Amino acid sequence: MTITKRGIGLLVAGLILLATGFRFGYPELTVLGCAGLLAVLLAHAYAALRPRLAVTRRAEPDRVMRGEDSRMTLTVRNANRVRAATLIAYDRCGPATVPVPVLQLRPGQDTVTEYPVPTARRGVVAVGPLRIVRRDPLSLVTMARSHGETARVWVYPKVHPLSAVPVGVVRSLDGRVDRVPHGTITFDTLRGYVVGDELRHVHWRTSARVGELMVREHLDTSLPRLVVLLDDRPVAHPGLGGGTSDSFESACEAAASIVMAAQREELPLTLQTVTGVTAGGDGRRITDTRPYLDLLAEAQLRDSASPGDGDELSQATARLRQRRLGDTLVYLTGPGRADDLGQVGSLRGAYPTIIVGALGALGATGSAPAPTEGMVVLSAADGADFAAEWDGVRAW
Structure with missing residues (x-):
């Protein structure tokens, strides 16, 4: 609770009038001083009354590519059946503050506010909570409270179309190449039977033991498996400002482009950051890109490099060597x-x-990094340039 300048002035004046009236025997000044102090006291009691508000918000959509439109619809309803709500409200949308018109909200009445969510930068935009400022009729005291929950809008990196993806060492069975090794369809797990499953895949022994039909699920290990390692260390991306850098934003765009290309080709893909955050990795084809793009929207660089930065890449490469998540890194x-x-x-x-x-x-x-034997090095200024360099590789 905060007392305004007007309230401070009235409080000081009331104290002076009250002291002067008692000191010199003027009952009129004493009454005026008591009235001023009583007004400040009643203002505190009025502002302390907590309004009964129902706050709901909905983002449409809550996941967008950078630069696309997303709008937040905020509904504020006065849940009090008797008392009107005289309020000043502000909603927090990322770094911005949005005013919400809820002055003199009648009992049971609601107000709806719609405003755009900033999507110019990749990241997760936190929206809310609603900040309610309540004042007394004389504007002597203000009380600020938060209402409602916080919503989030994921802003994905911009995707640049890639015309092809690497075919890997072992080739898929669906016609990408002719050479197919034997034994590429392997058992993966058991799951419950669903309508449409072939009866020849039912594992009868397990079904009899658990009391329901269990189906063998197989994994096609002949599919090319991609592993994307995103370097999220500040030492790898100079020019750190505002928690990110242009090169890191471009790297996120390149990763998102590869994810979308793998999803289009129905290939398994694992996305992993150097610091250890992972999406995918179960060897299954991409059917839903949301976990991958959510990771890229949430990816951040640390504010400053720590002494352990040099070891993080070593730990990441050790994990990749031990697990062998794919054939193309x-x-x-x-x-x-x-x-x-x-x-x-x-x-x-x-x-x-x-x-x-x-x-x-x-x-x-001003120059590309020196190529290393056995590696394809694509040097690009940004995400669009990376897509052009990627499509220029004839080995795909």
């Missing part, structure tokens, strides 16, 4: 650490095909 980094290509190149025994995307390299240094 795409490493997306910035122009800050060209020496890291040697560590990534050491994974060639586990990942026969390694592609390095050095984003921002041309713009920052």
Whole structure:
């Protein structure tokens, strides 16, 4: 609760009048002083009354690509059946504050406000909570409270179309190439029977034990499996400002473009950051890109480099070498650490095909990083340039 300048003035004047009246024996001044102090006291009691508000919000849509439109619809309803709500309201939308017209909201009445959500930058935009400022009729005291929950809008990186994806070492059975190794369809897990499953896949022994039909689910290991390693270390992306950099934003765009291309080709893909956040990795084809794009929207650089930054890439490469999540590794980094290509190149025994995307390299240094034996190095200034360099590779 905050007392306004008018309230402070009235409080000081009341005290002076009250003291003067008692000191010199003027009952009129004493009455005026008591009236001023009583007005401030009643103003505190009035502002302290908590309004009964029902606040709901809906984002349409709540997941958009950078630059696309998203609108927030906010509904504020006075749930009090007797008392009207005289309020001043502001909604928090990212870094901006949006005024909400709820002055003199009658009992049972609601007001609806619609406004655009800023989507110019990749990230997660937090919207809310609604901040209600209540004042007394004389504007002596104000009380600010928060109402409603906080909603989030995911702003995905911009996607640049890629015409092809790497075919990997082992080839798929659906006609991408002719050579198919034997034994590429393997057992993966058991799951409950659903209408449409073939009866020849029912595992009768397990079904008898659990009391319901259980179906064997197989995994096609002949599909090319992509692994995208996104470098989210500040040392790899110089020019850090506002928690991010242009090269990191370009790397996120490149990762999103690869995700969408893999989803179009129905290929398995694992997305992993150097700091250890992972999406996918179960060897299944991409059917829903939301977990991957959510990760890219939430990805951030730390504010400052720590002494352990040099070890994080070593730990990430050790995890990739141990798990062997695929046969094609795409490493997306910035122009800050060209020496890291040697560590990534050491994974060639586990990942026969390694592609390095050095984003921002041309713009920052004026030259592409030196190519390493056994790796395809794509140096690009931004996401659109990366897509052009990617489509220019004839080995796909």
